[in-house]
Amino acid sequence: MTGPSIDKKWVIFDTCAVSKITILENATPILSSILSKIGSFTPTITPLVRFEYLRKANSKKEFEKFKEYLALEYVEIDLSSKEDRYSIYQLSSEIACICKYIRPDHYKHIQITDFIHGGLLRRYPKNFFLLTFDINDFPEPIFEIVHHESVKINKNLEIWALYKFNKNEFDIIYKRFKESR
Amino acid sequence: MADEKKQIKKEEGGPAPWKPVNIEKFNKNTKEVSKFFKSDPERVNEVQNGEDAYEENTRKK
Numbered sequence: 001m002t003g004p005s006i007d008k009k010w011v012i013f014d015t016c017a018v019s020k021i022t023i024l025e026n027a028t029p030i031l032s033s034i035l036s037k038i039g040s041f042t043p044t045i046t047p048l049v050r051f052e053y054l055r056k057a058n059s060k061k062e063f064e065k066f067k068e069y070l071a072l073e074y075v076e077i078d079l080s081s082k083e084d085r086y087s088i089y090q091l092s093s094e095i096a097c098i099c100k101y102i103r104p105d106h107y108k109h110i111q112i113t114d115f116i117h118g119g120l121l122r123r124y125p126k127n128f129f130l131l132t133f134d135i136n137d138f139p140e141p142i143f144e145i146v147h148h149e150s151v152k153i154n155k156n157l158e159i160w161a162l163y164k165f166n167k168n169e170f171d172i173i174y175k176r177f178k179e180s181r
Numbered sequence: 182m183a184d185e186k187k188q189i190k191k192e193e194g195g196p197a198p199w200k201p202v203n204i205e206k207f208n209k210n211t212k213e214v215s216k217f218f219k220s221d222p223e224r225v226n227e228v229q230n231g232e233d234a235y236e237e238n239t240r241k242k
Contacts, residue, residue, distance in 0.1 A: 019228040
């Protein structure tokens with residue numbers, strides 16, 4: 001029996017993934033599924049996810065509890081360096097243009113956080129993956145689904161997906177975009 | 182040399198250190214936080230319907 005062919009990667013959890021896993025209570029099926037594809041991984045969040053999650057707190061006690069939870073279980077991507085920030089924002093803005101180019105009908109529904117996550121996947125295409133329940137916000141073929149599954153949360157059947165950046169497809173579309181009028 | 186090491190770290194994992202998931206510990210801490218959500222059905226609804234539901238509920242308040 002062979003194990004996963006990829007190992008030691010970083011998986012960015014977007015806000016809906018962190019939130020839905022929280023109300024799901026038991027993340028074992030999702031985490032085990034990811035581990036079956038990636039030998040080991042670090043759950044990762046961006047400062048934007050931290051903001052979106054913490055603003056759900058209704059009291060100081062909740063705020064502190066949520067903050068402690070994020071710090072314990074997720075590694076926050078450090079974008080304090082000007083160089084990193086500039087690079088990610090630049091890549092993200094190009095991702096946004098390409099998303100608008102290939103999905104003009106859905107573009108306005110995609111949040112800035114999603115573009116930043118897209119920029120990070122593009123910056124570190126070999127090592128960064130993304131876990132989300134918002135499967136319409138990461139258009140194929142520039143984002144490729146590595147794995148997807150459904151999970152029942154309360155009475156709803158929801159789909160989560162693990163994405164990676166597809167550099168080859170992005171380059172082809174970006175070339176077409178630059179040549180377009 | 183230090184710059185080179187920094188560059189290698191960046192290429193490997195980006196601006197995030199390596200801290201592999203421990204499912205058991207992850208679940209234990211998630212259950213602790215979920216108590217706050219489960220006690221408030223409106224908040225569960227917000228989570229299930231995304232950030233739009235959050236904005237709408239906040240405006241109503």
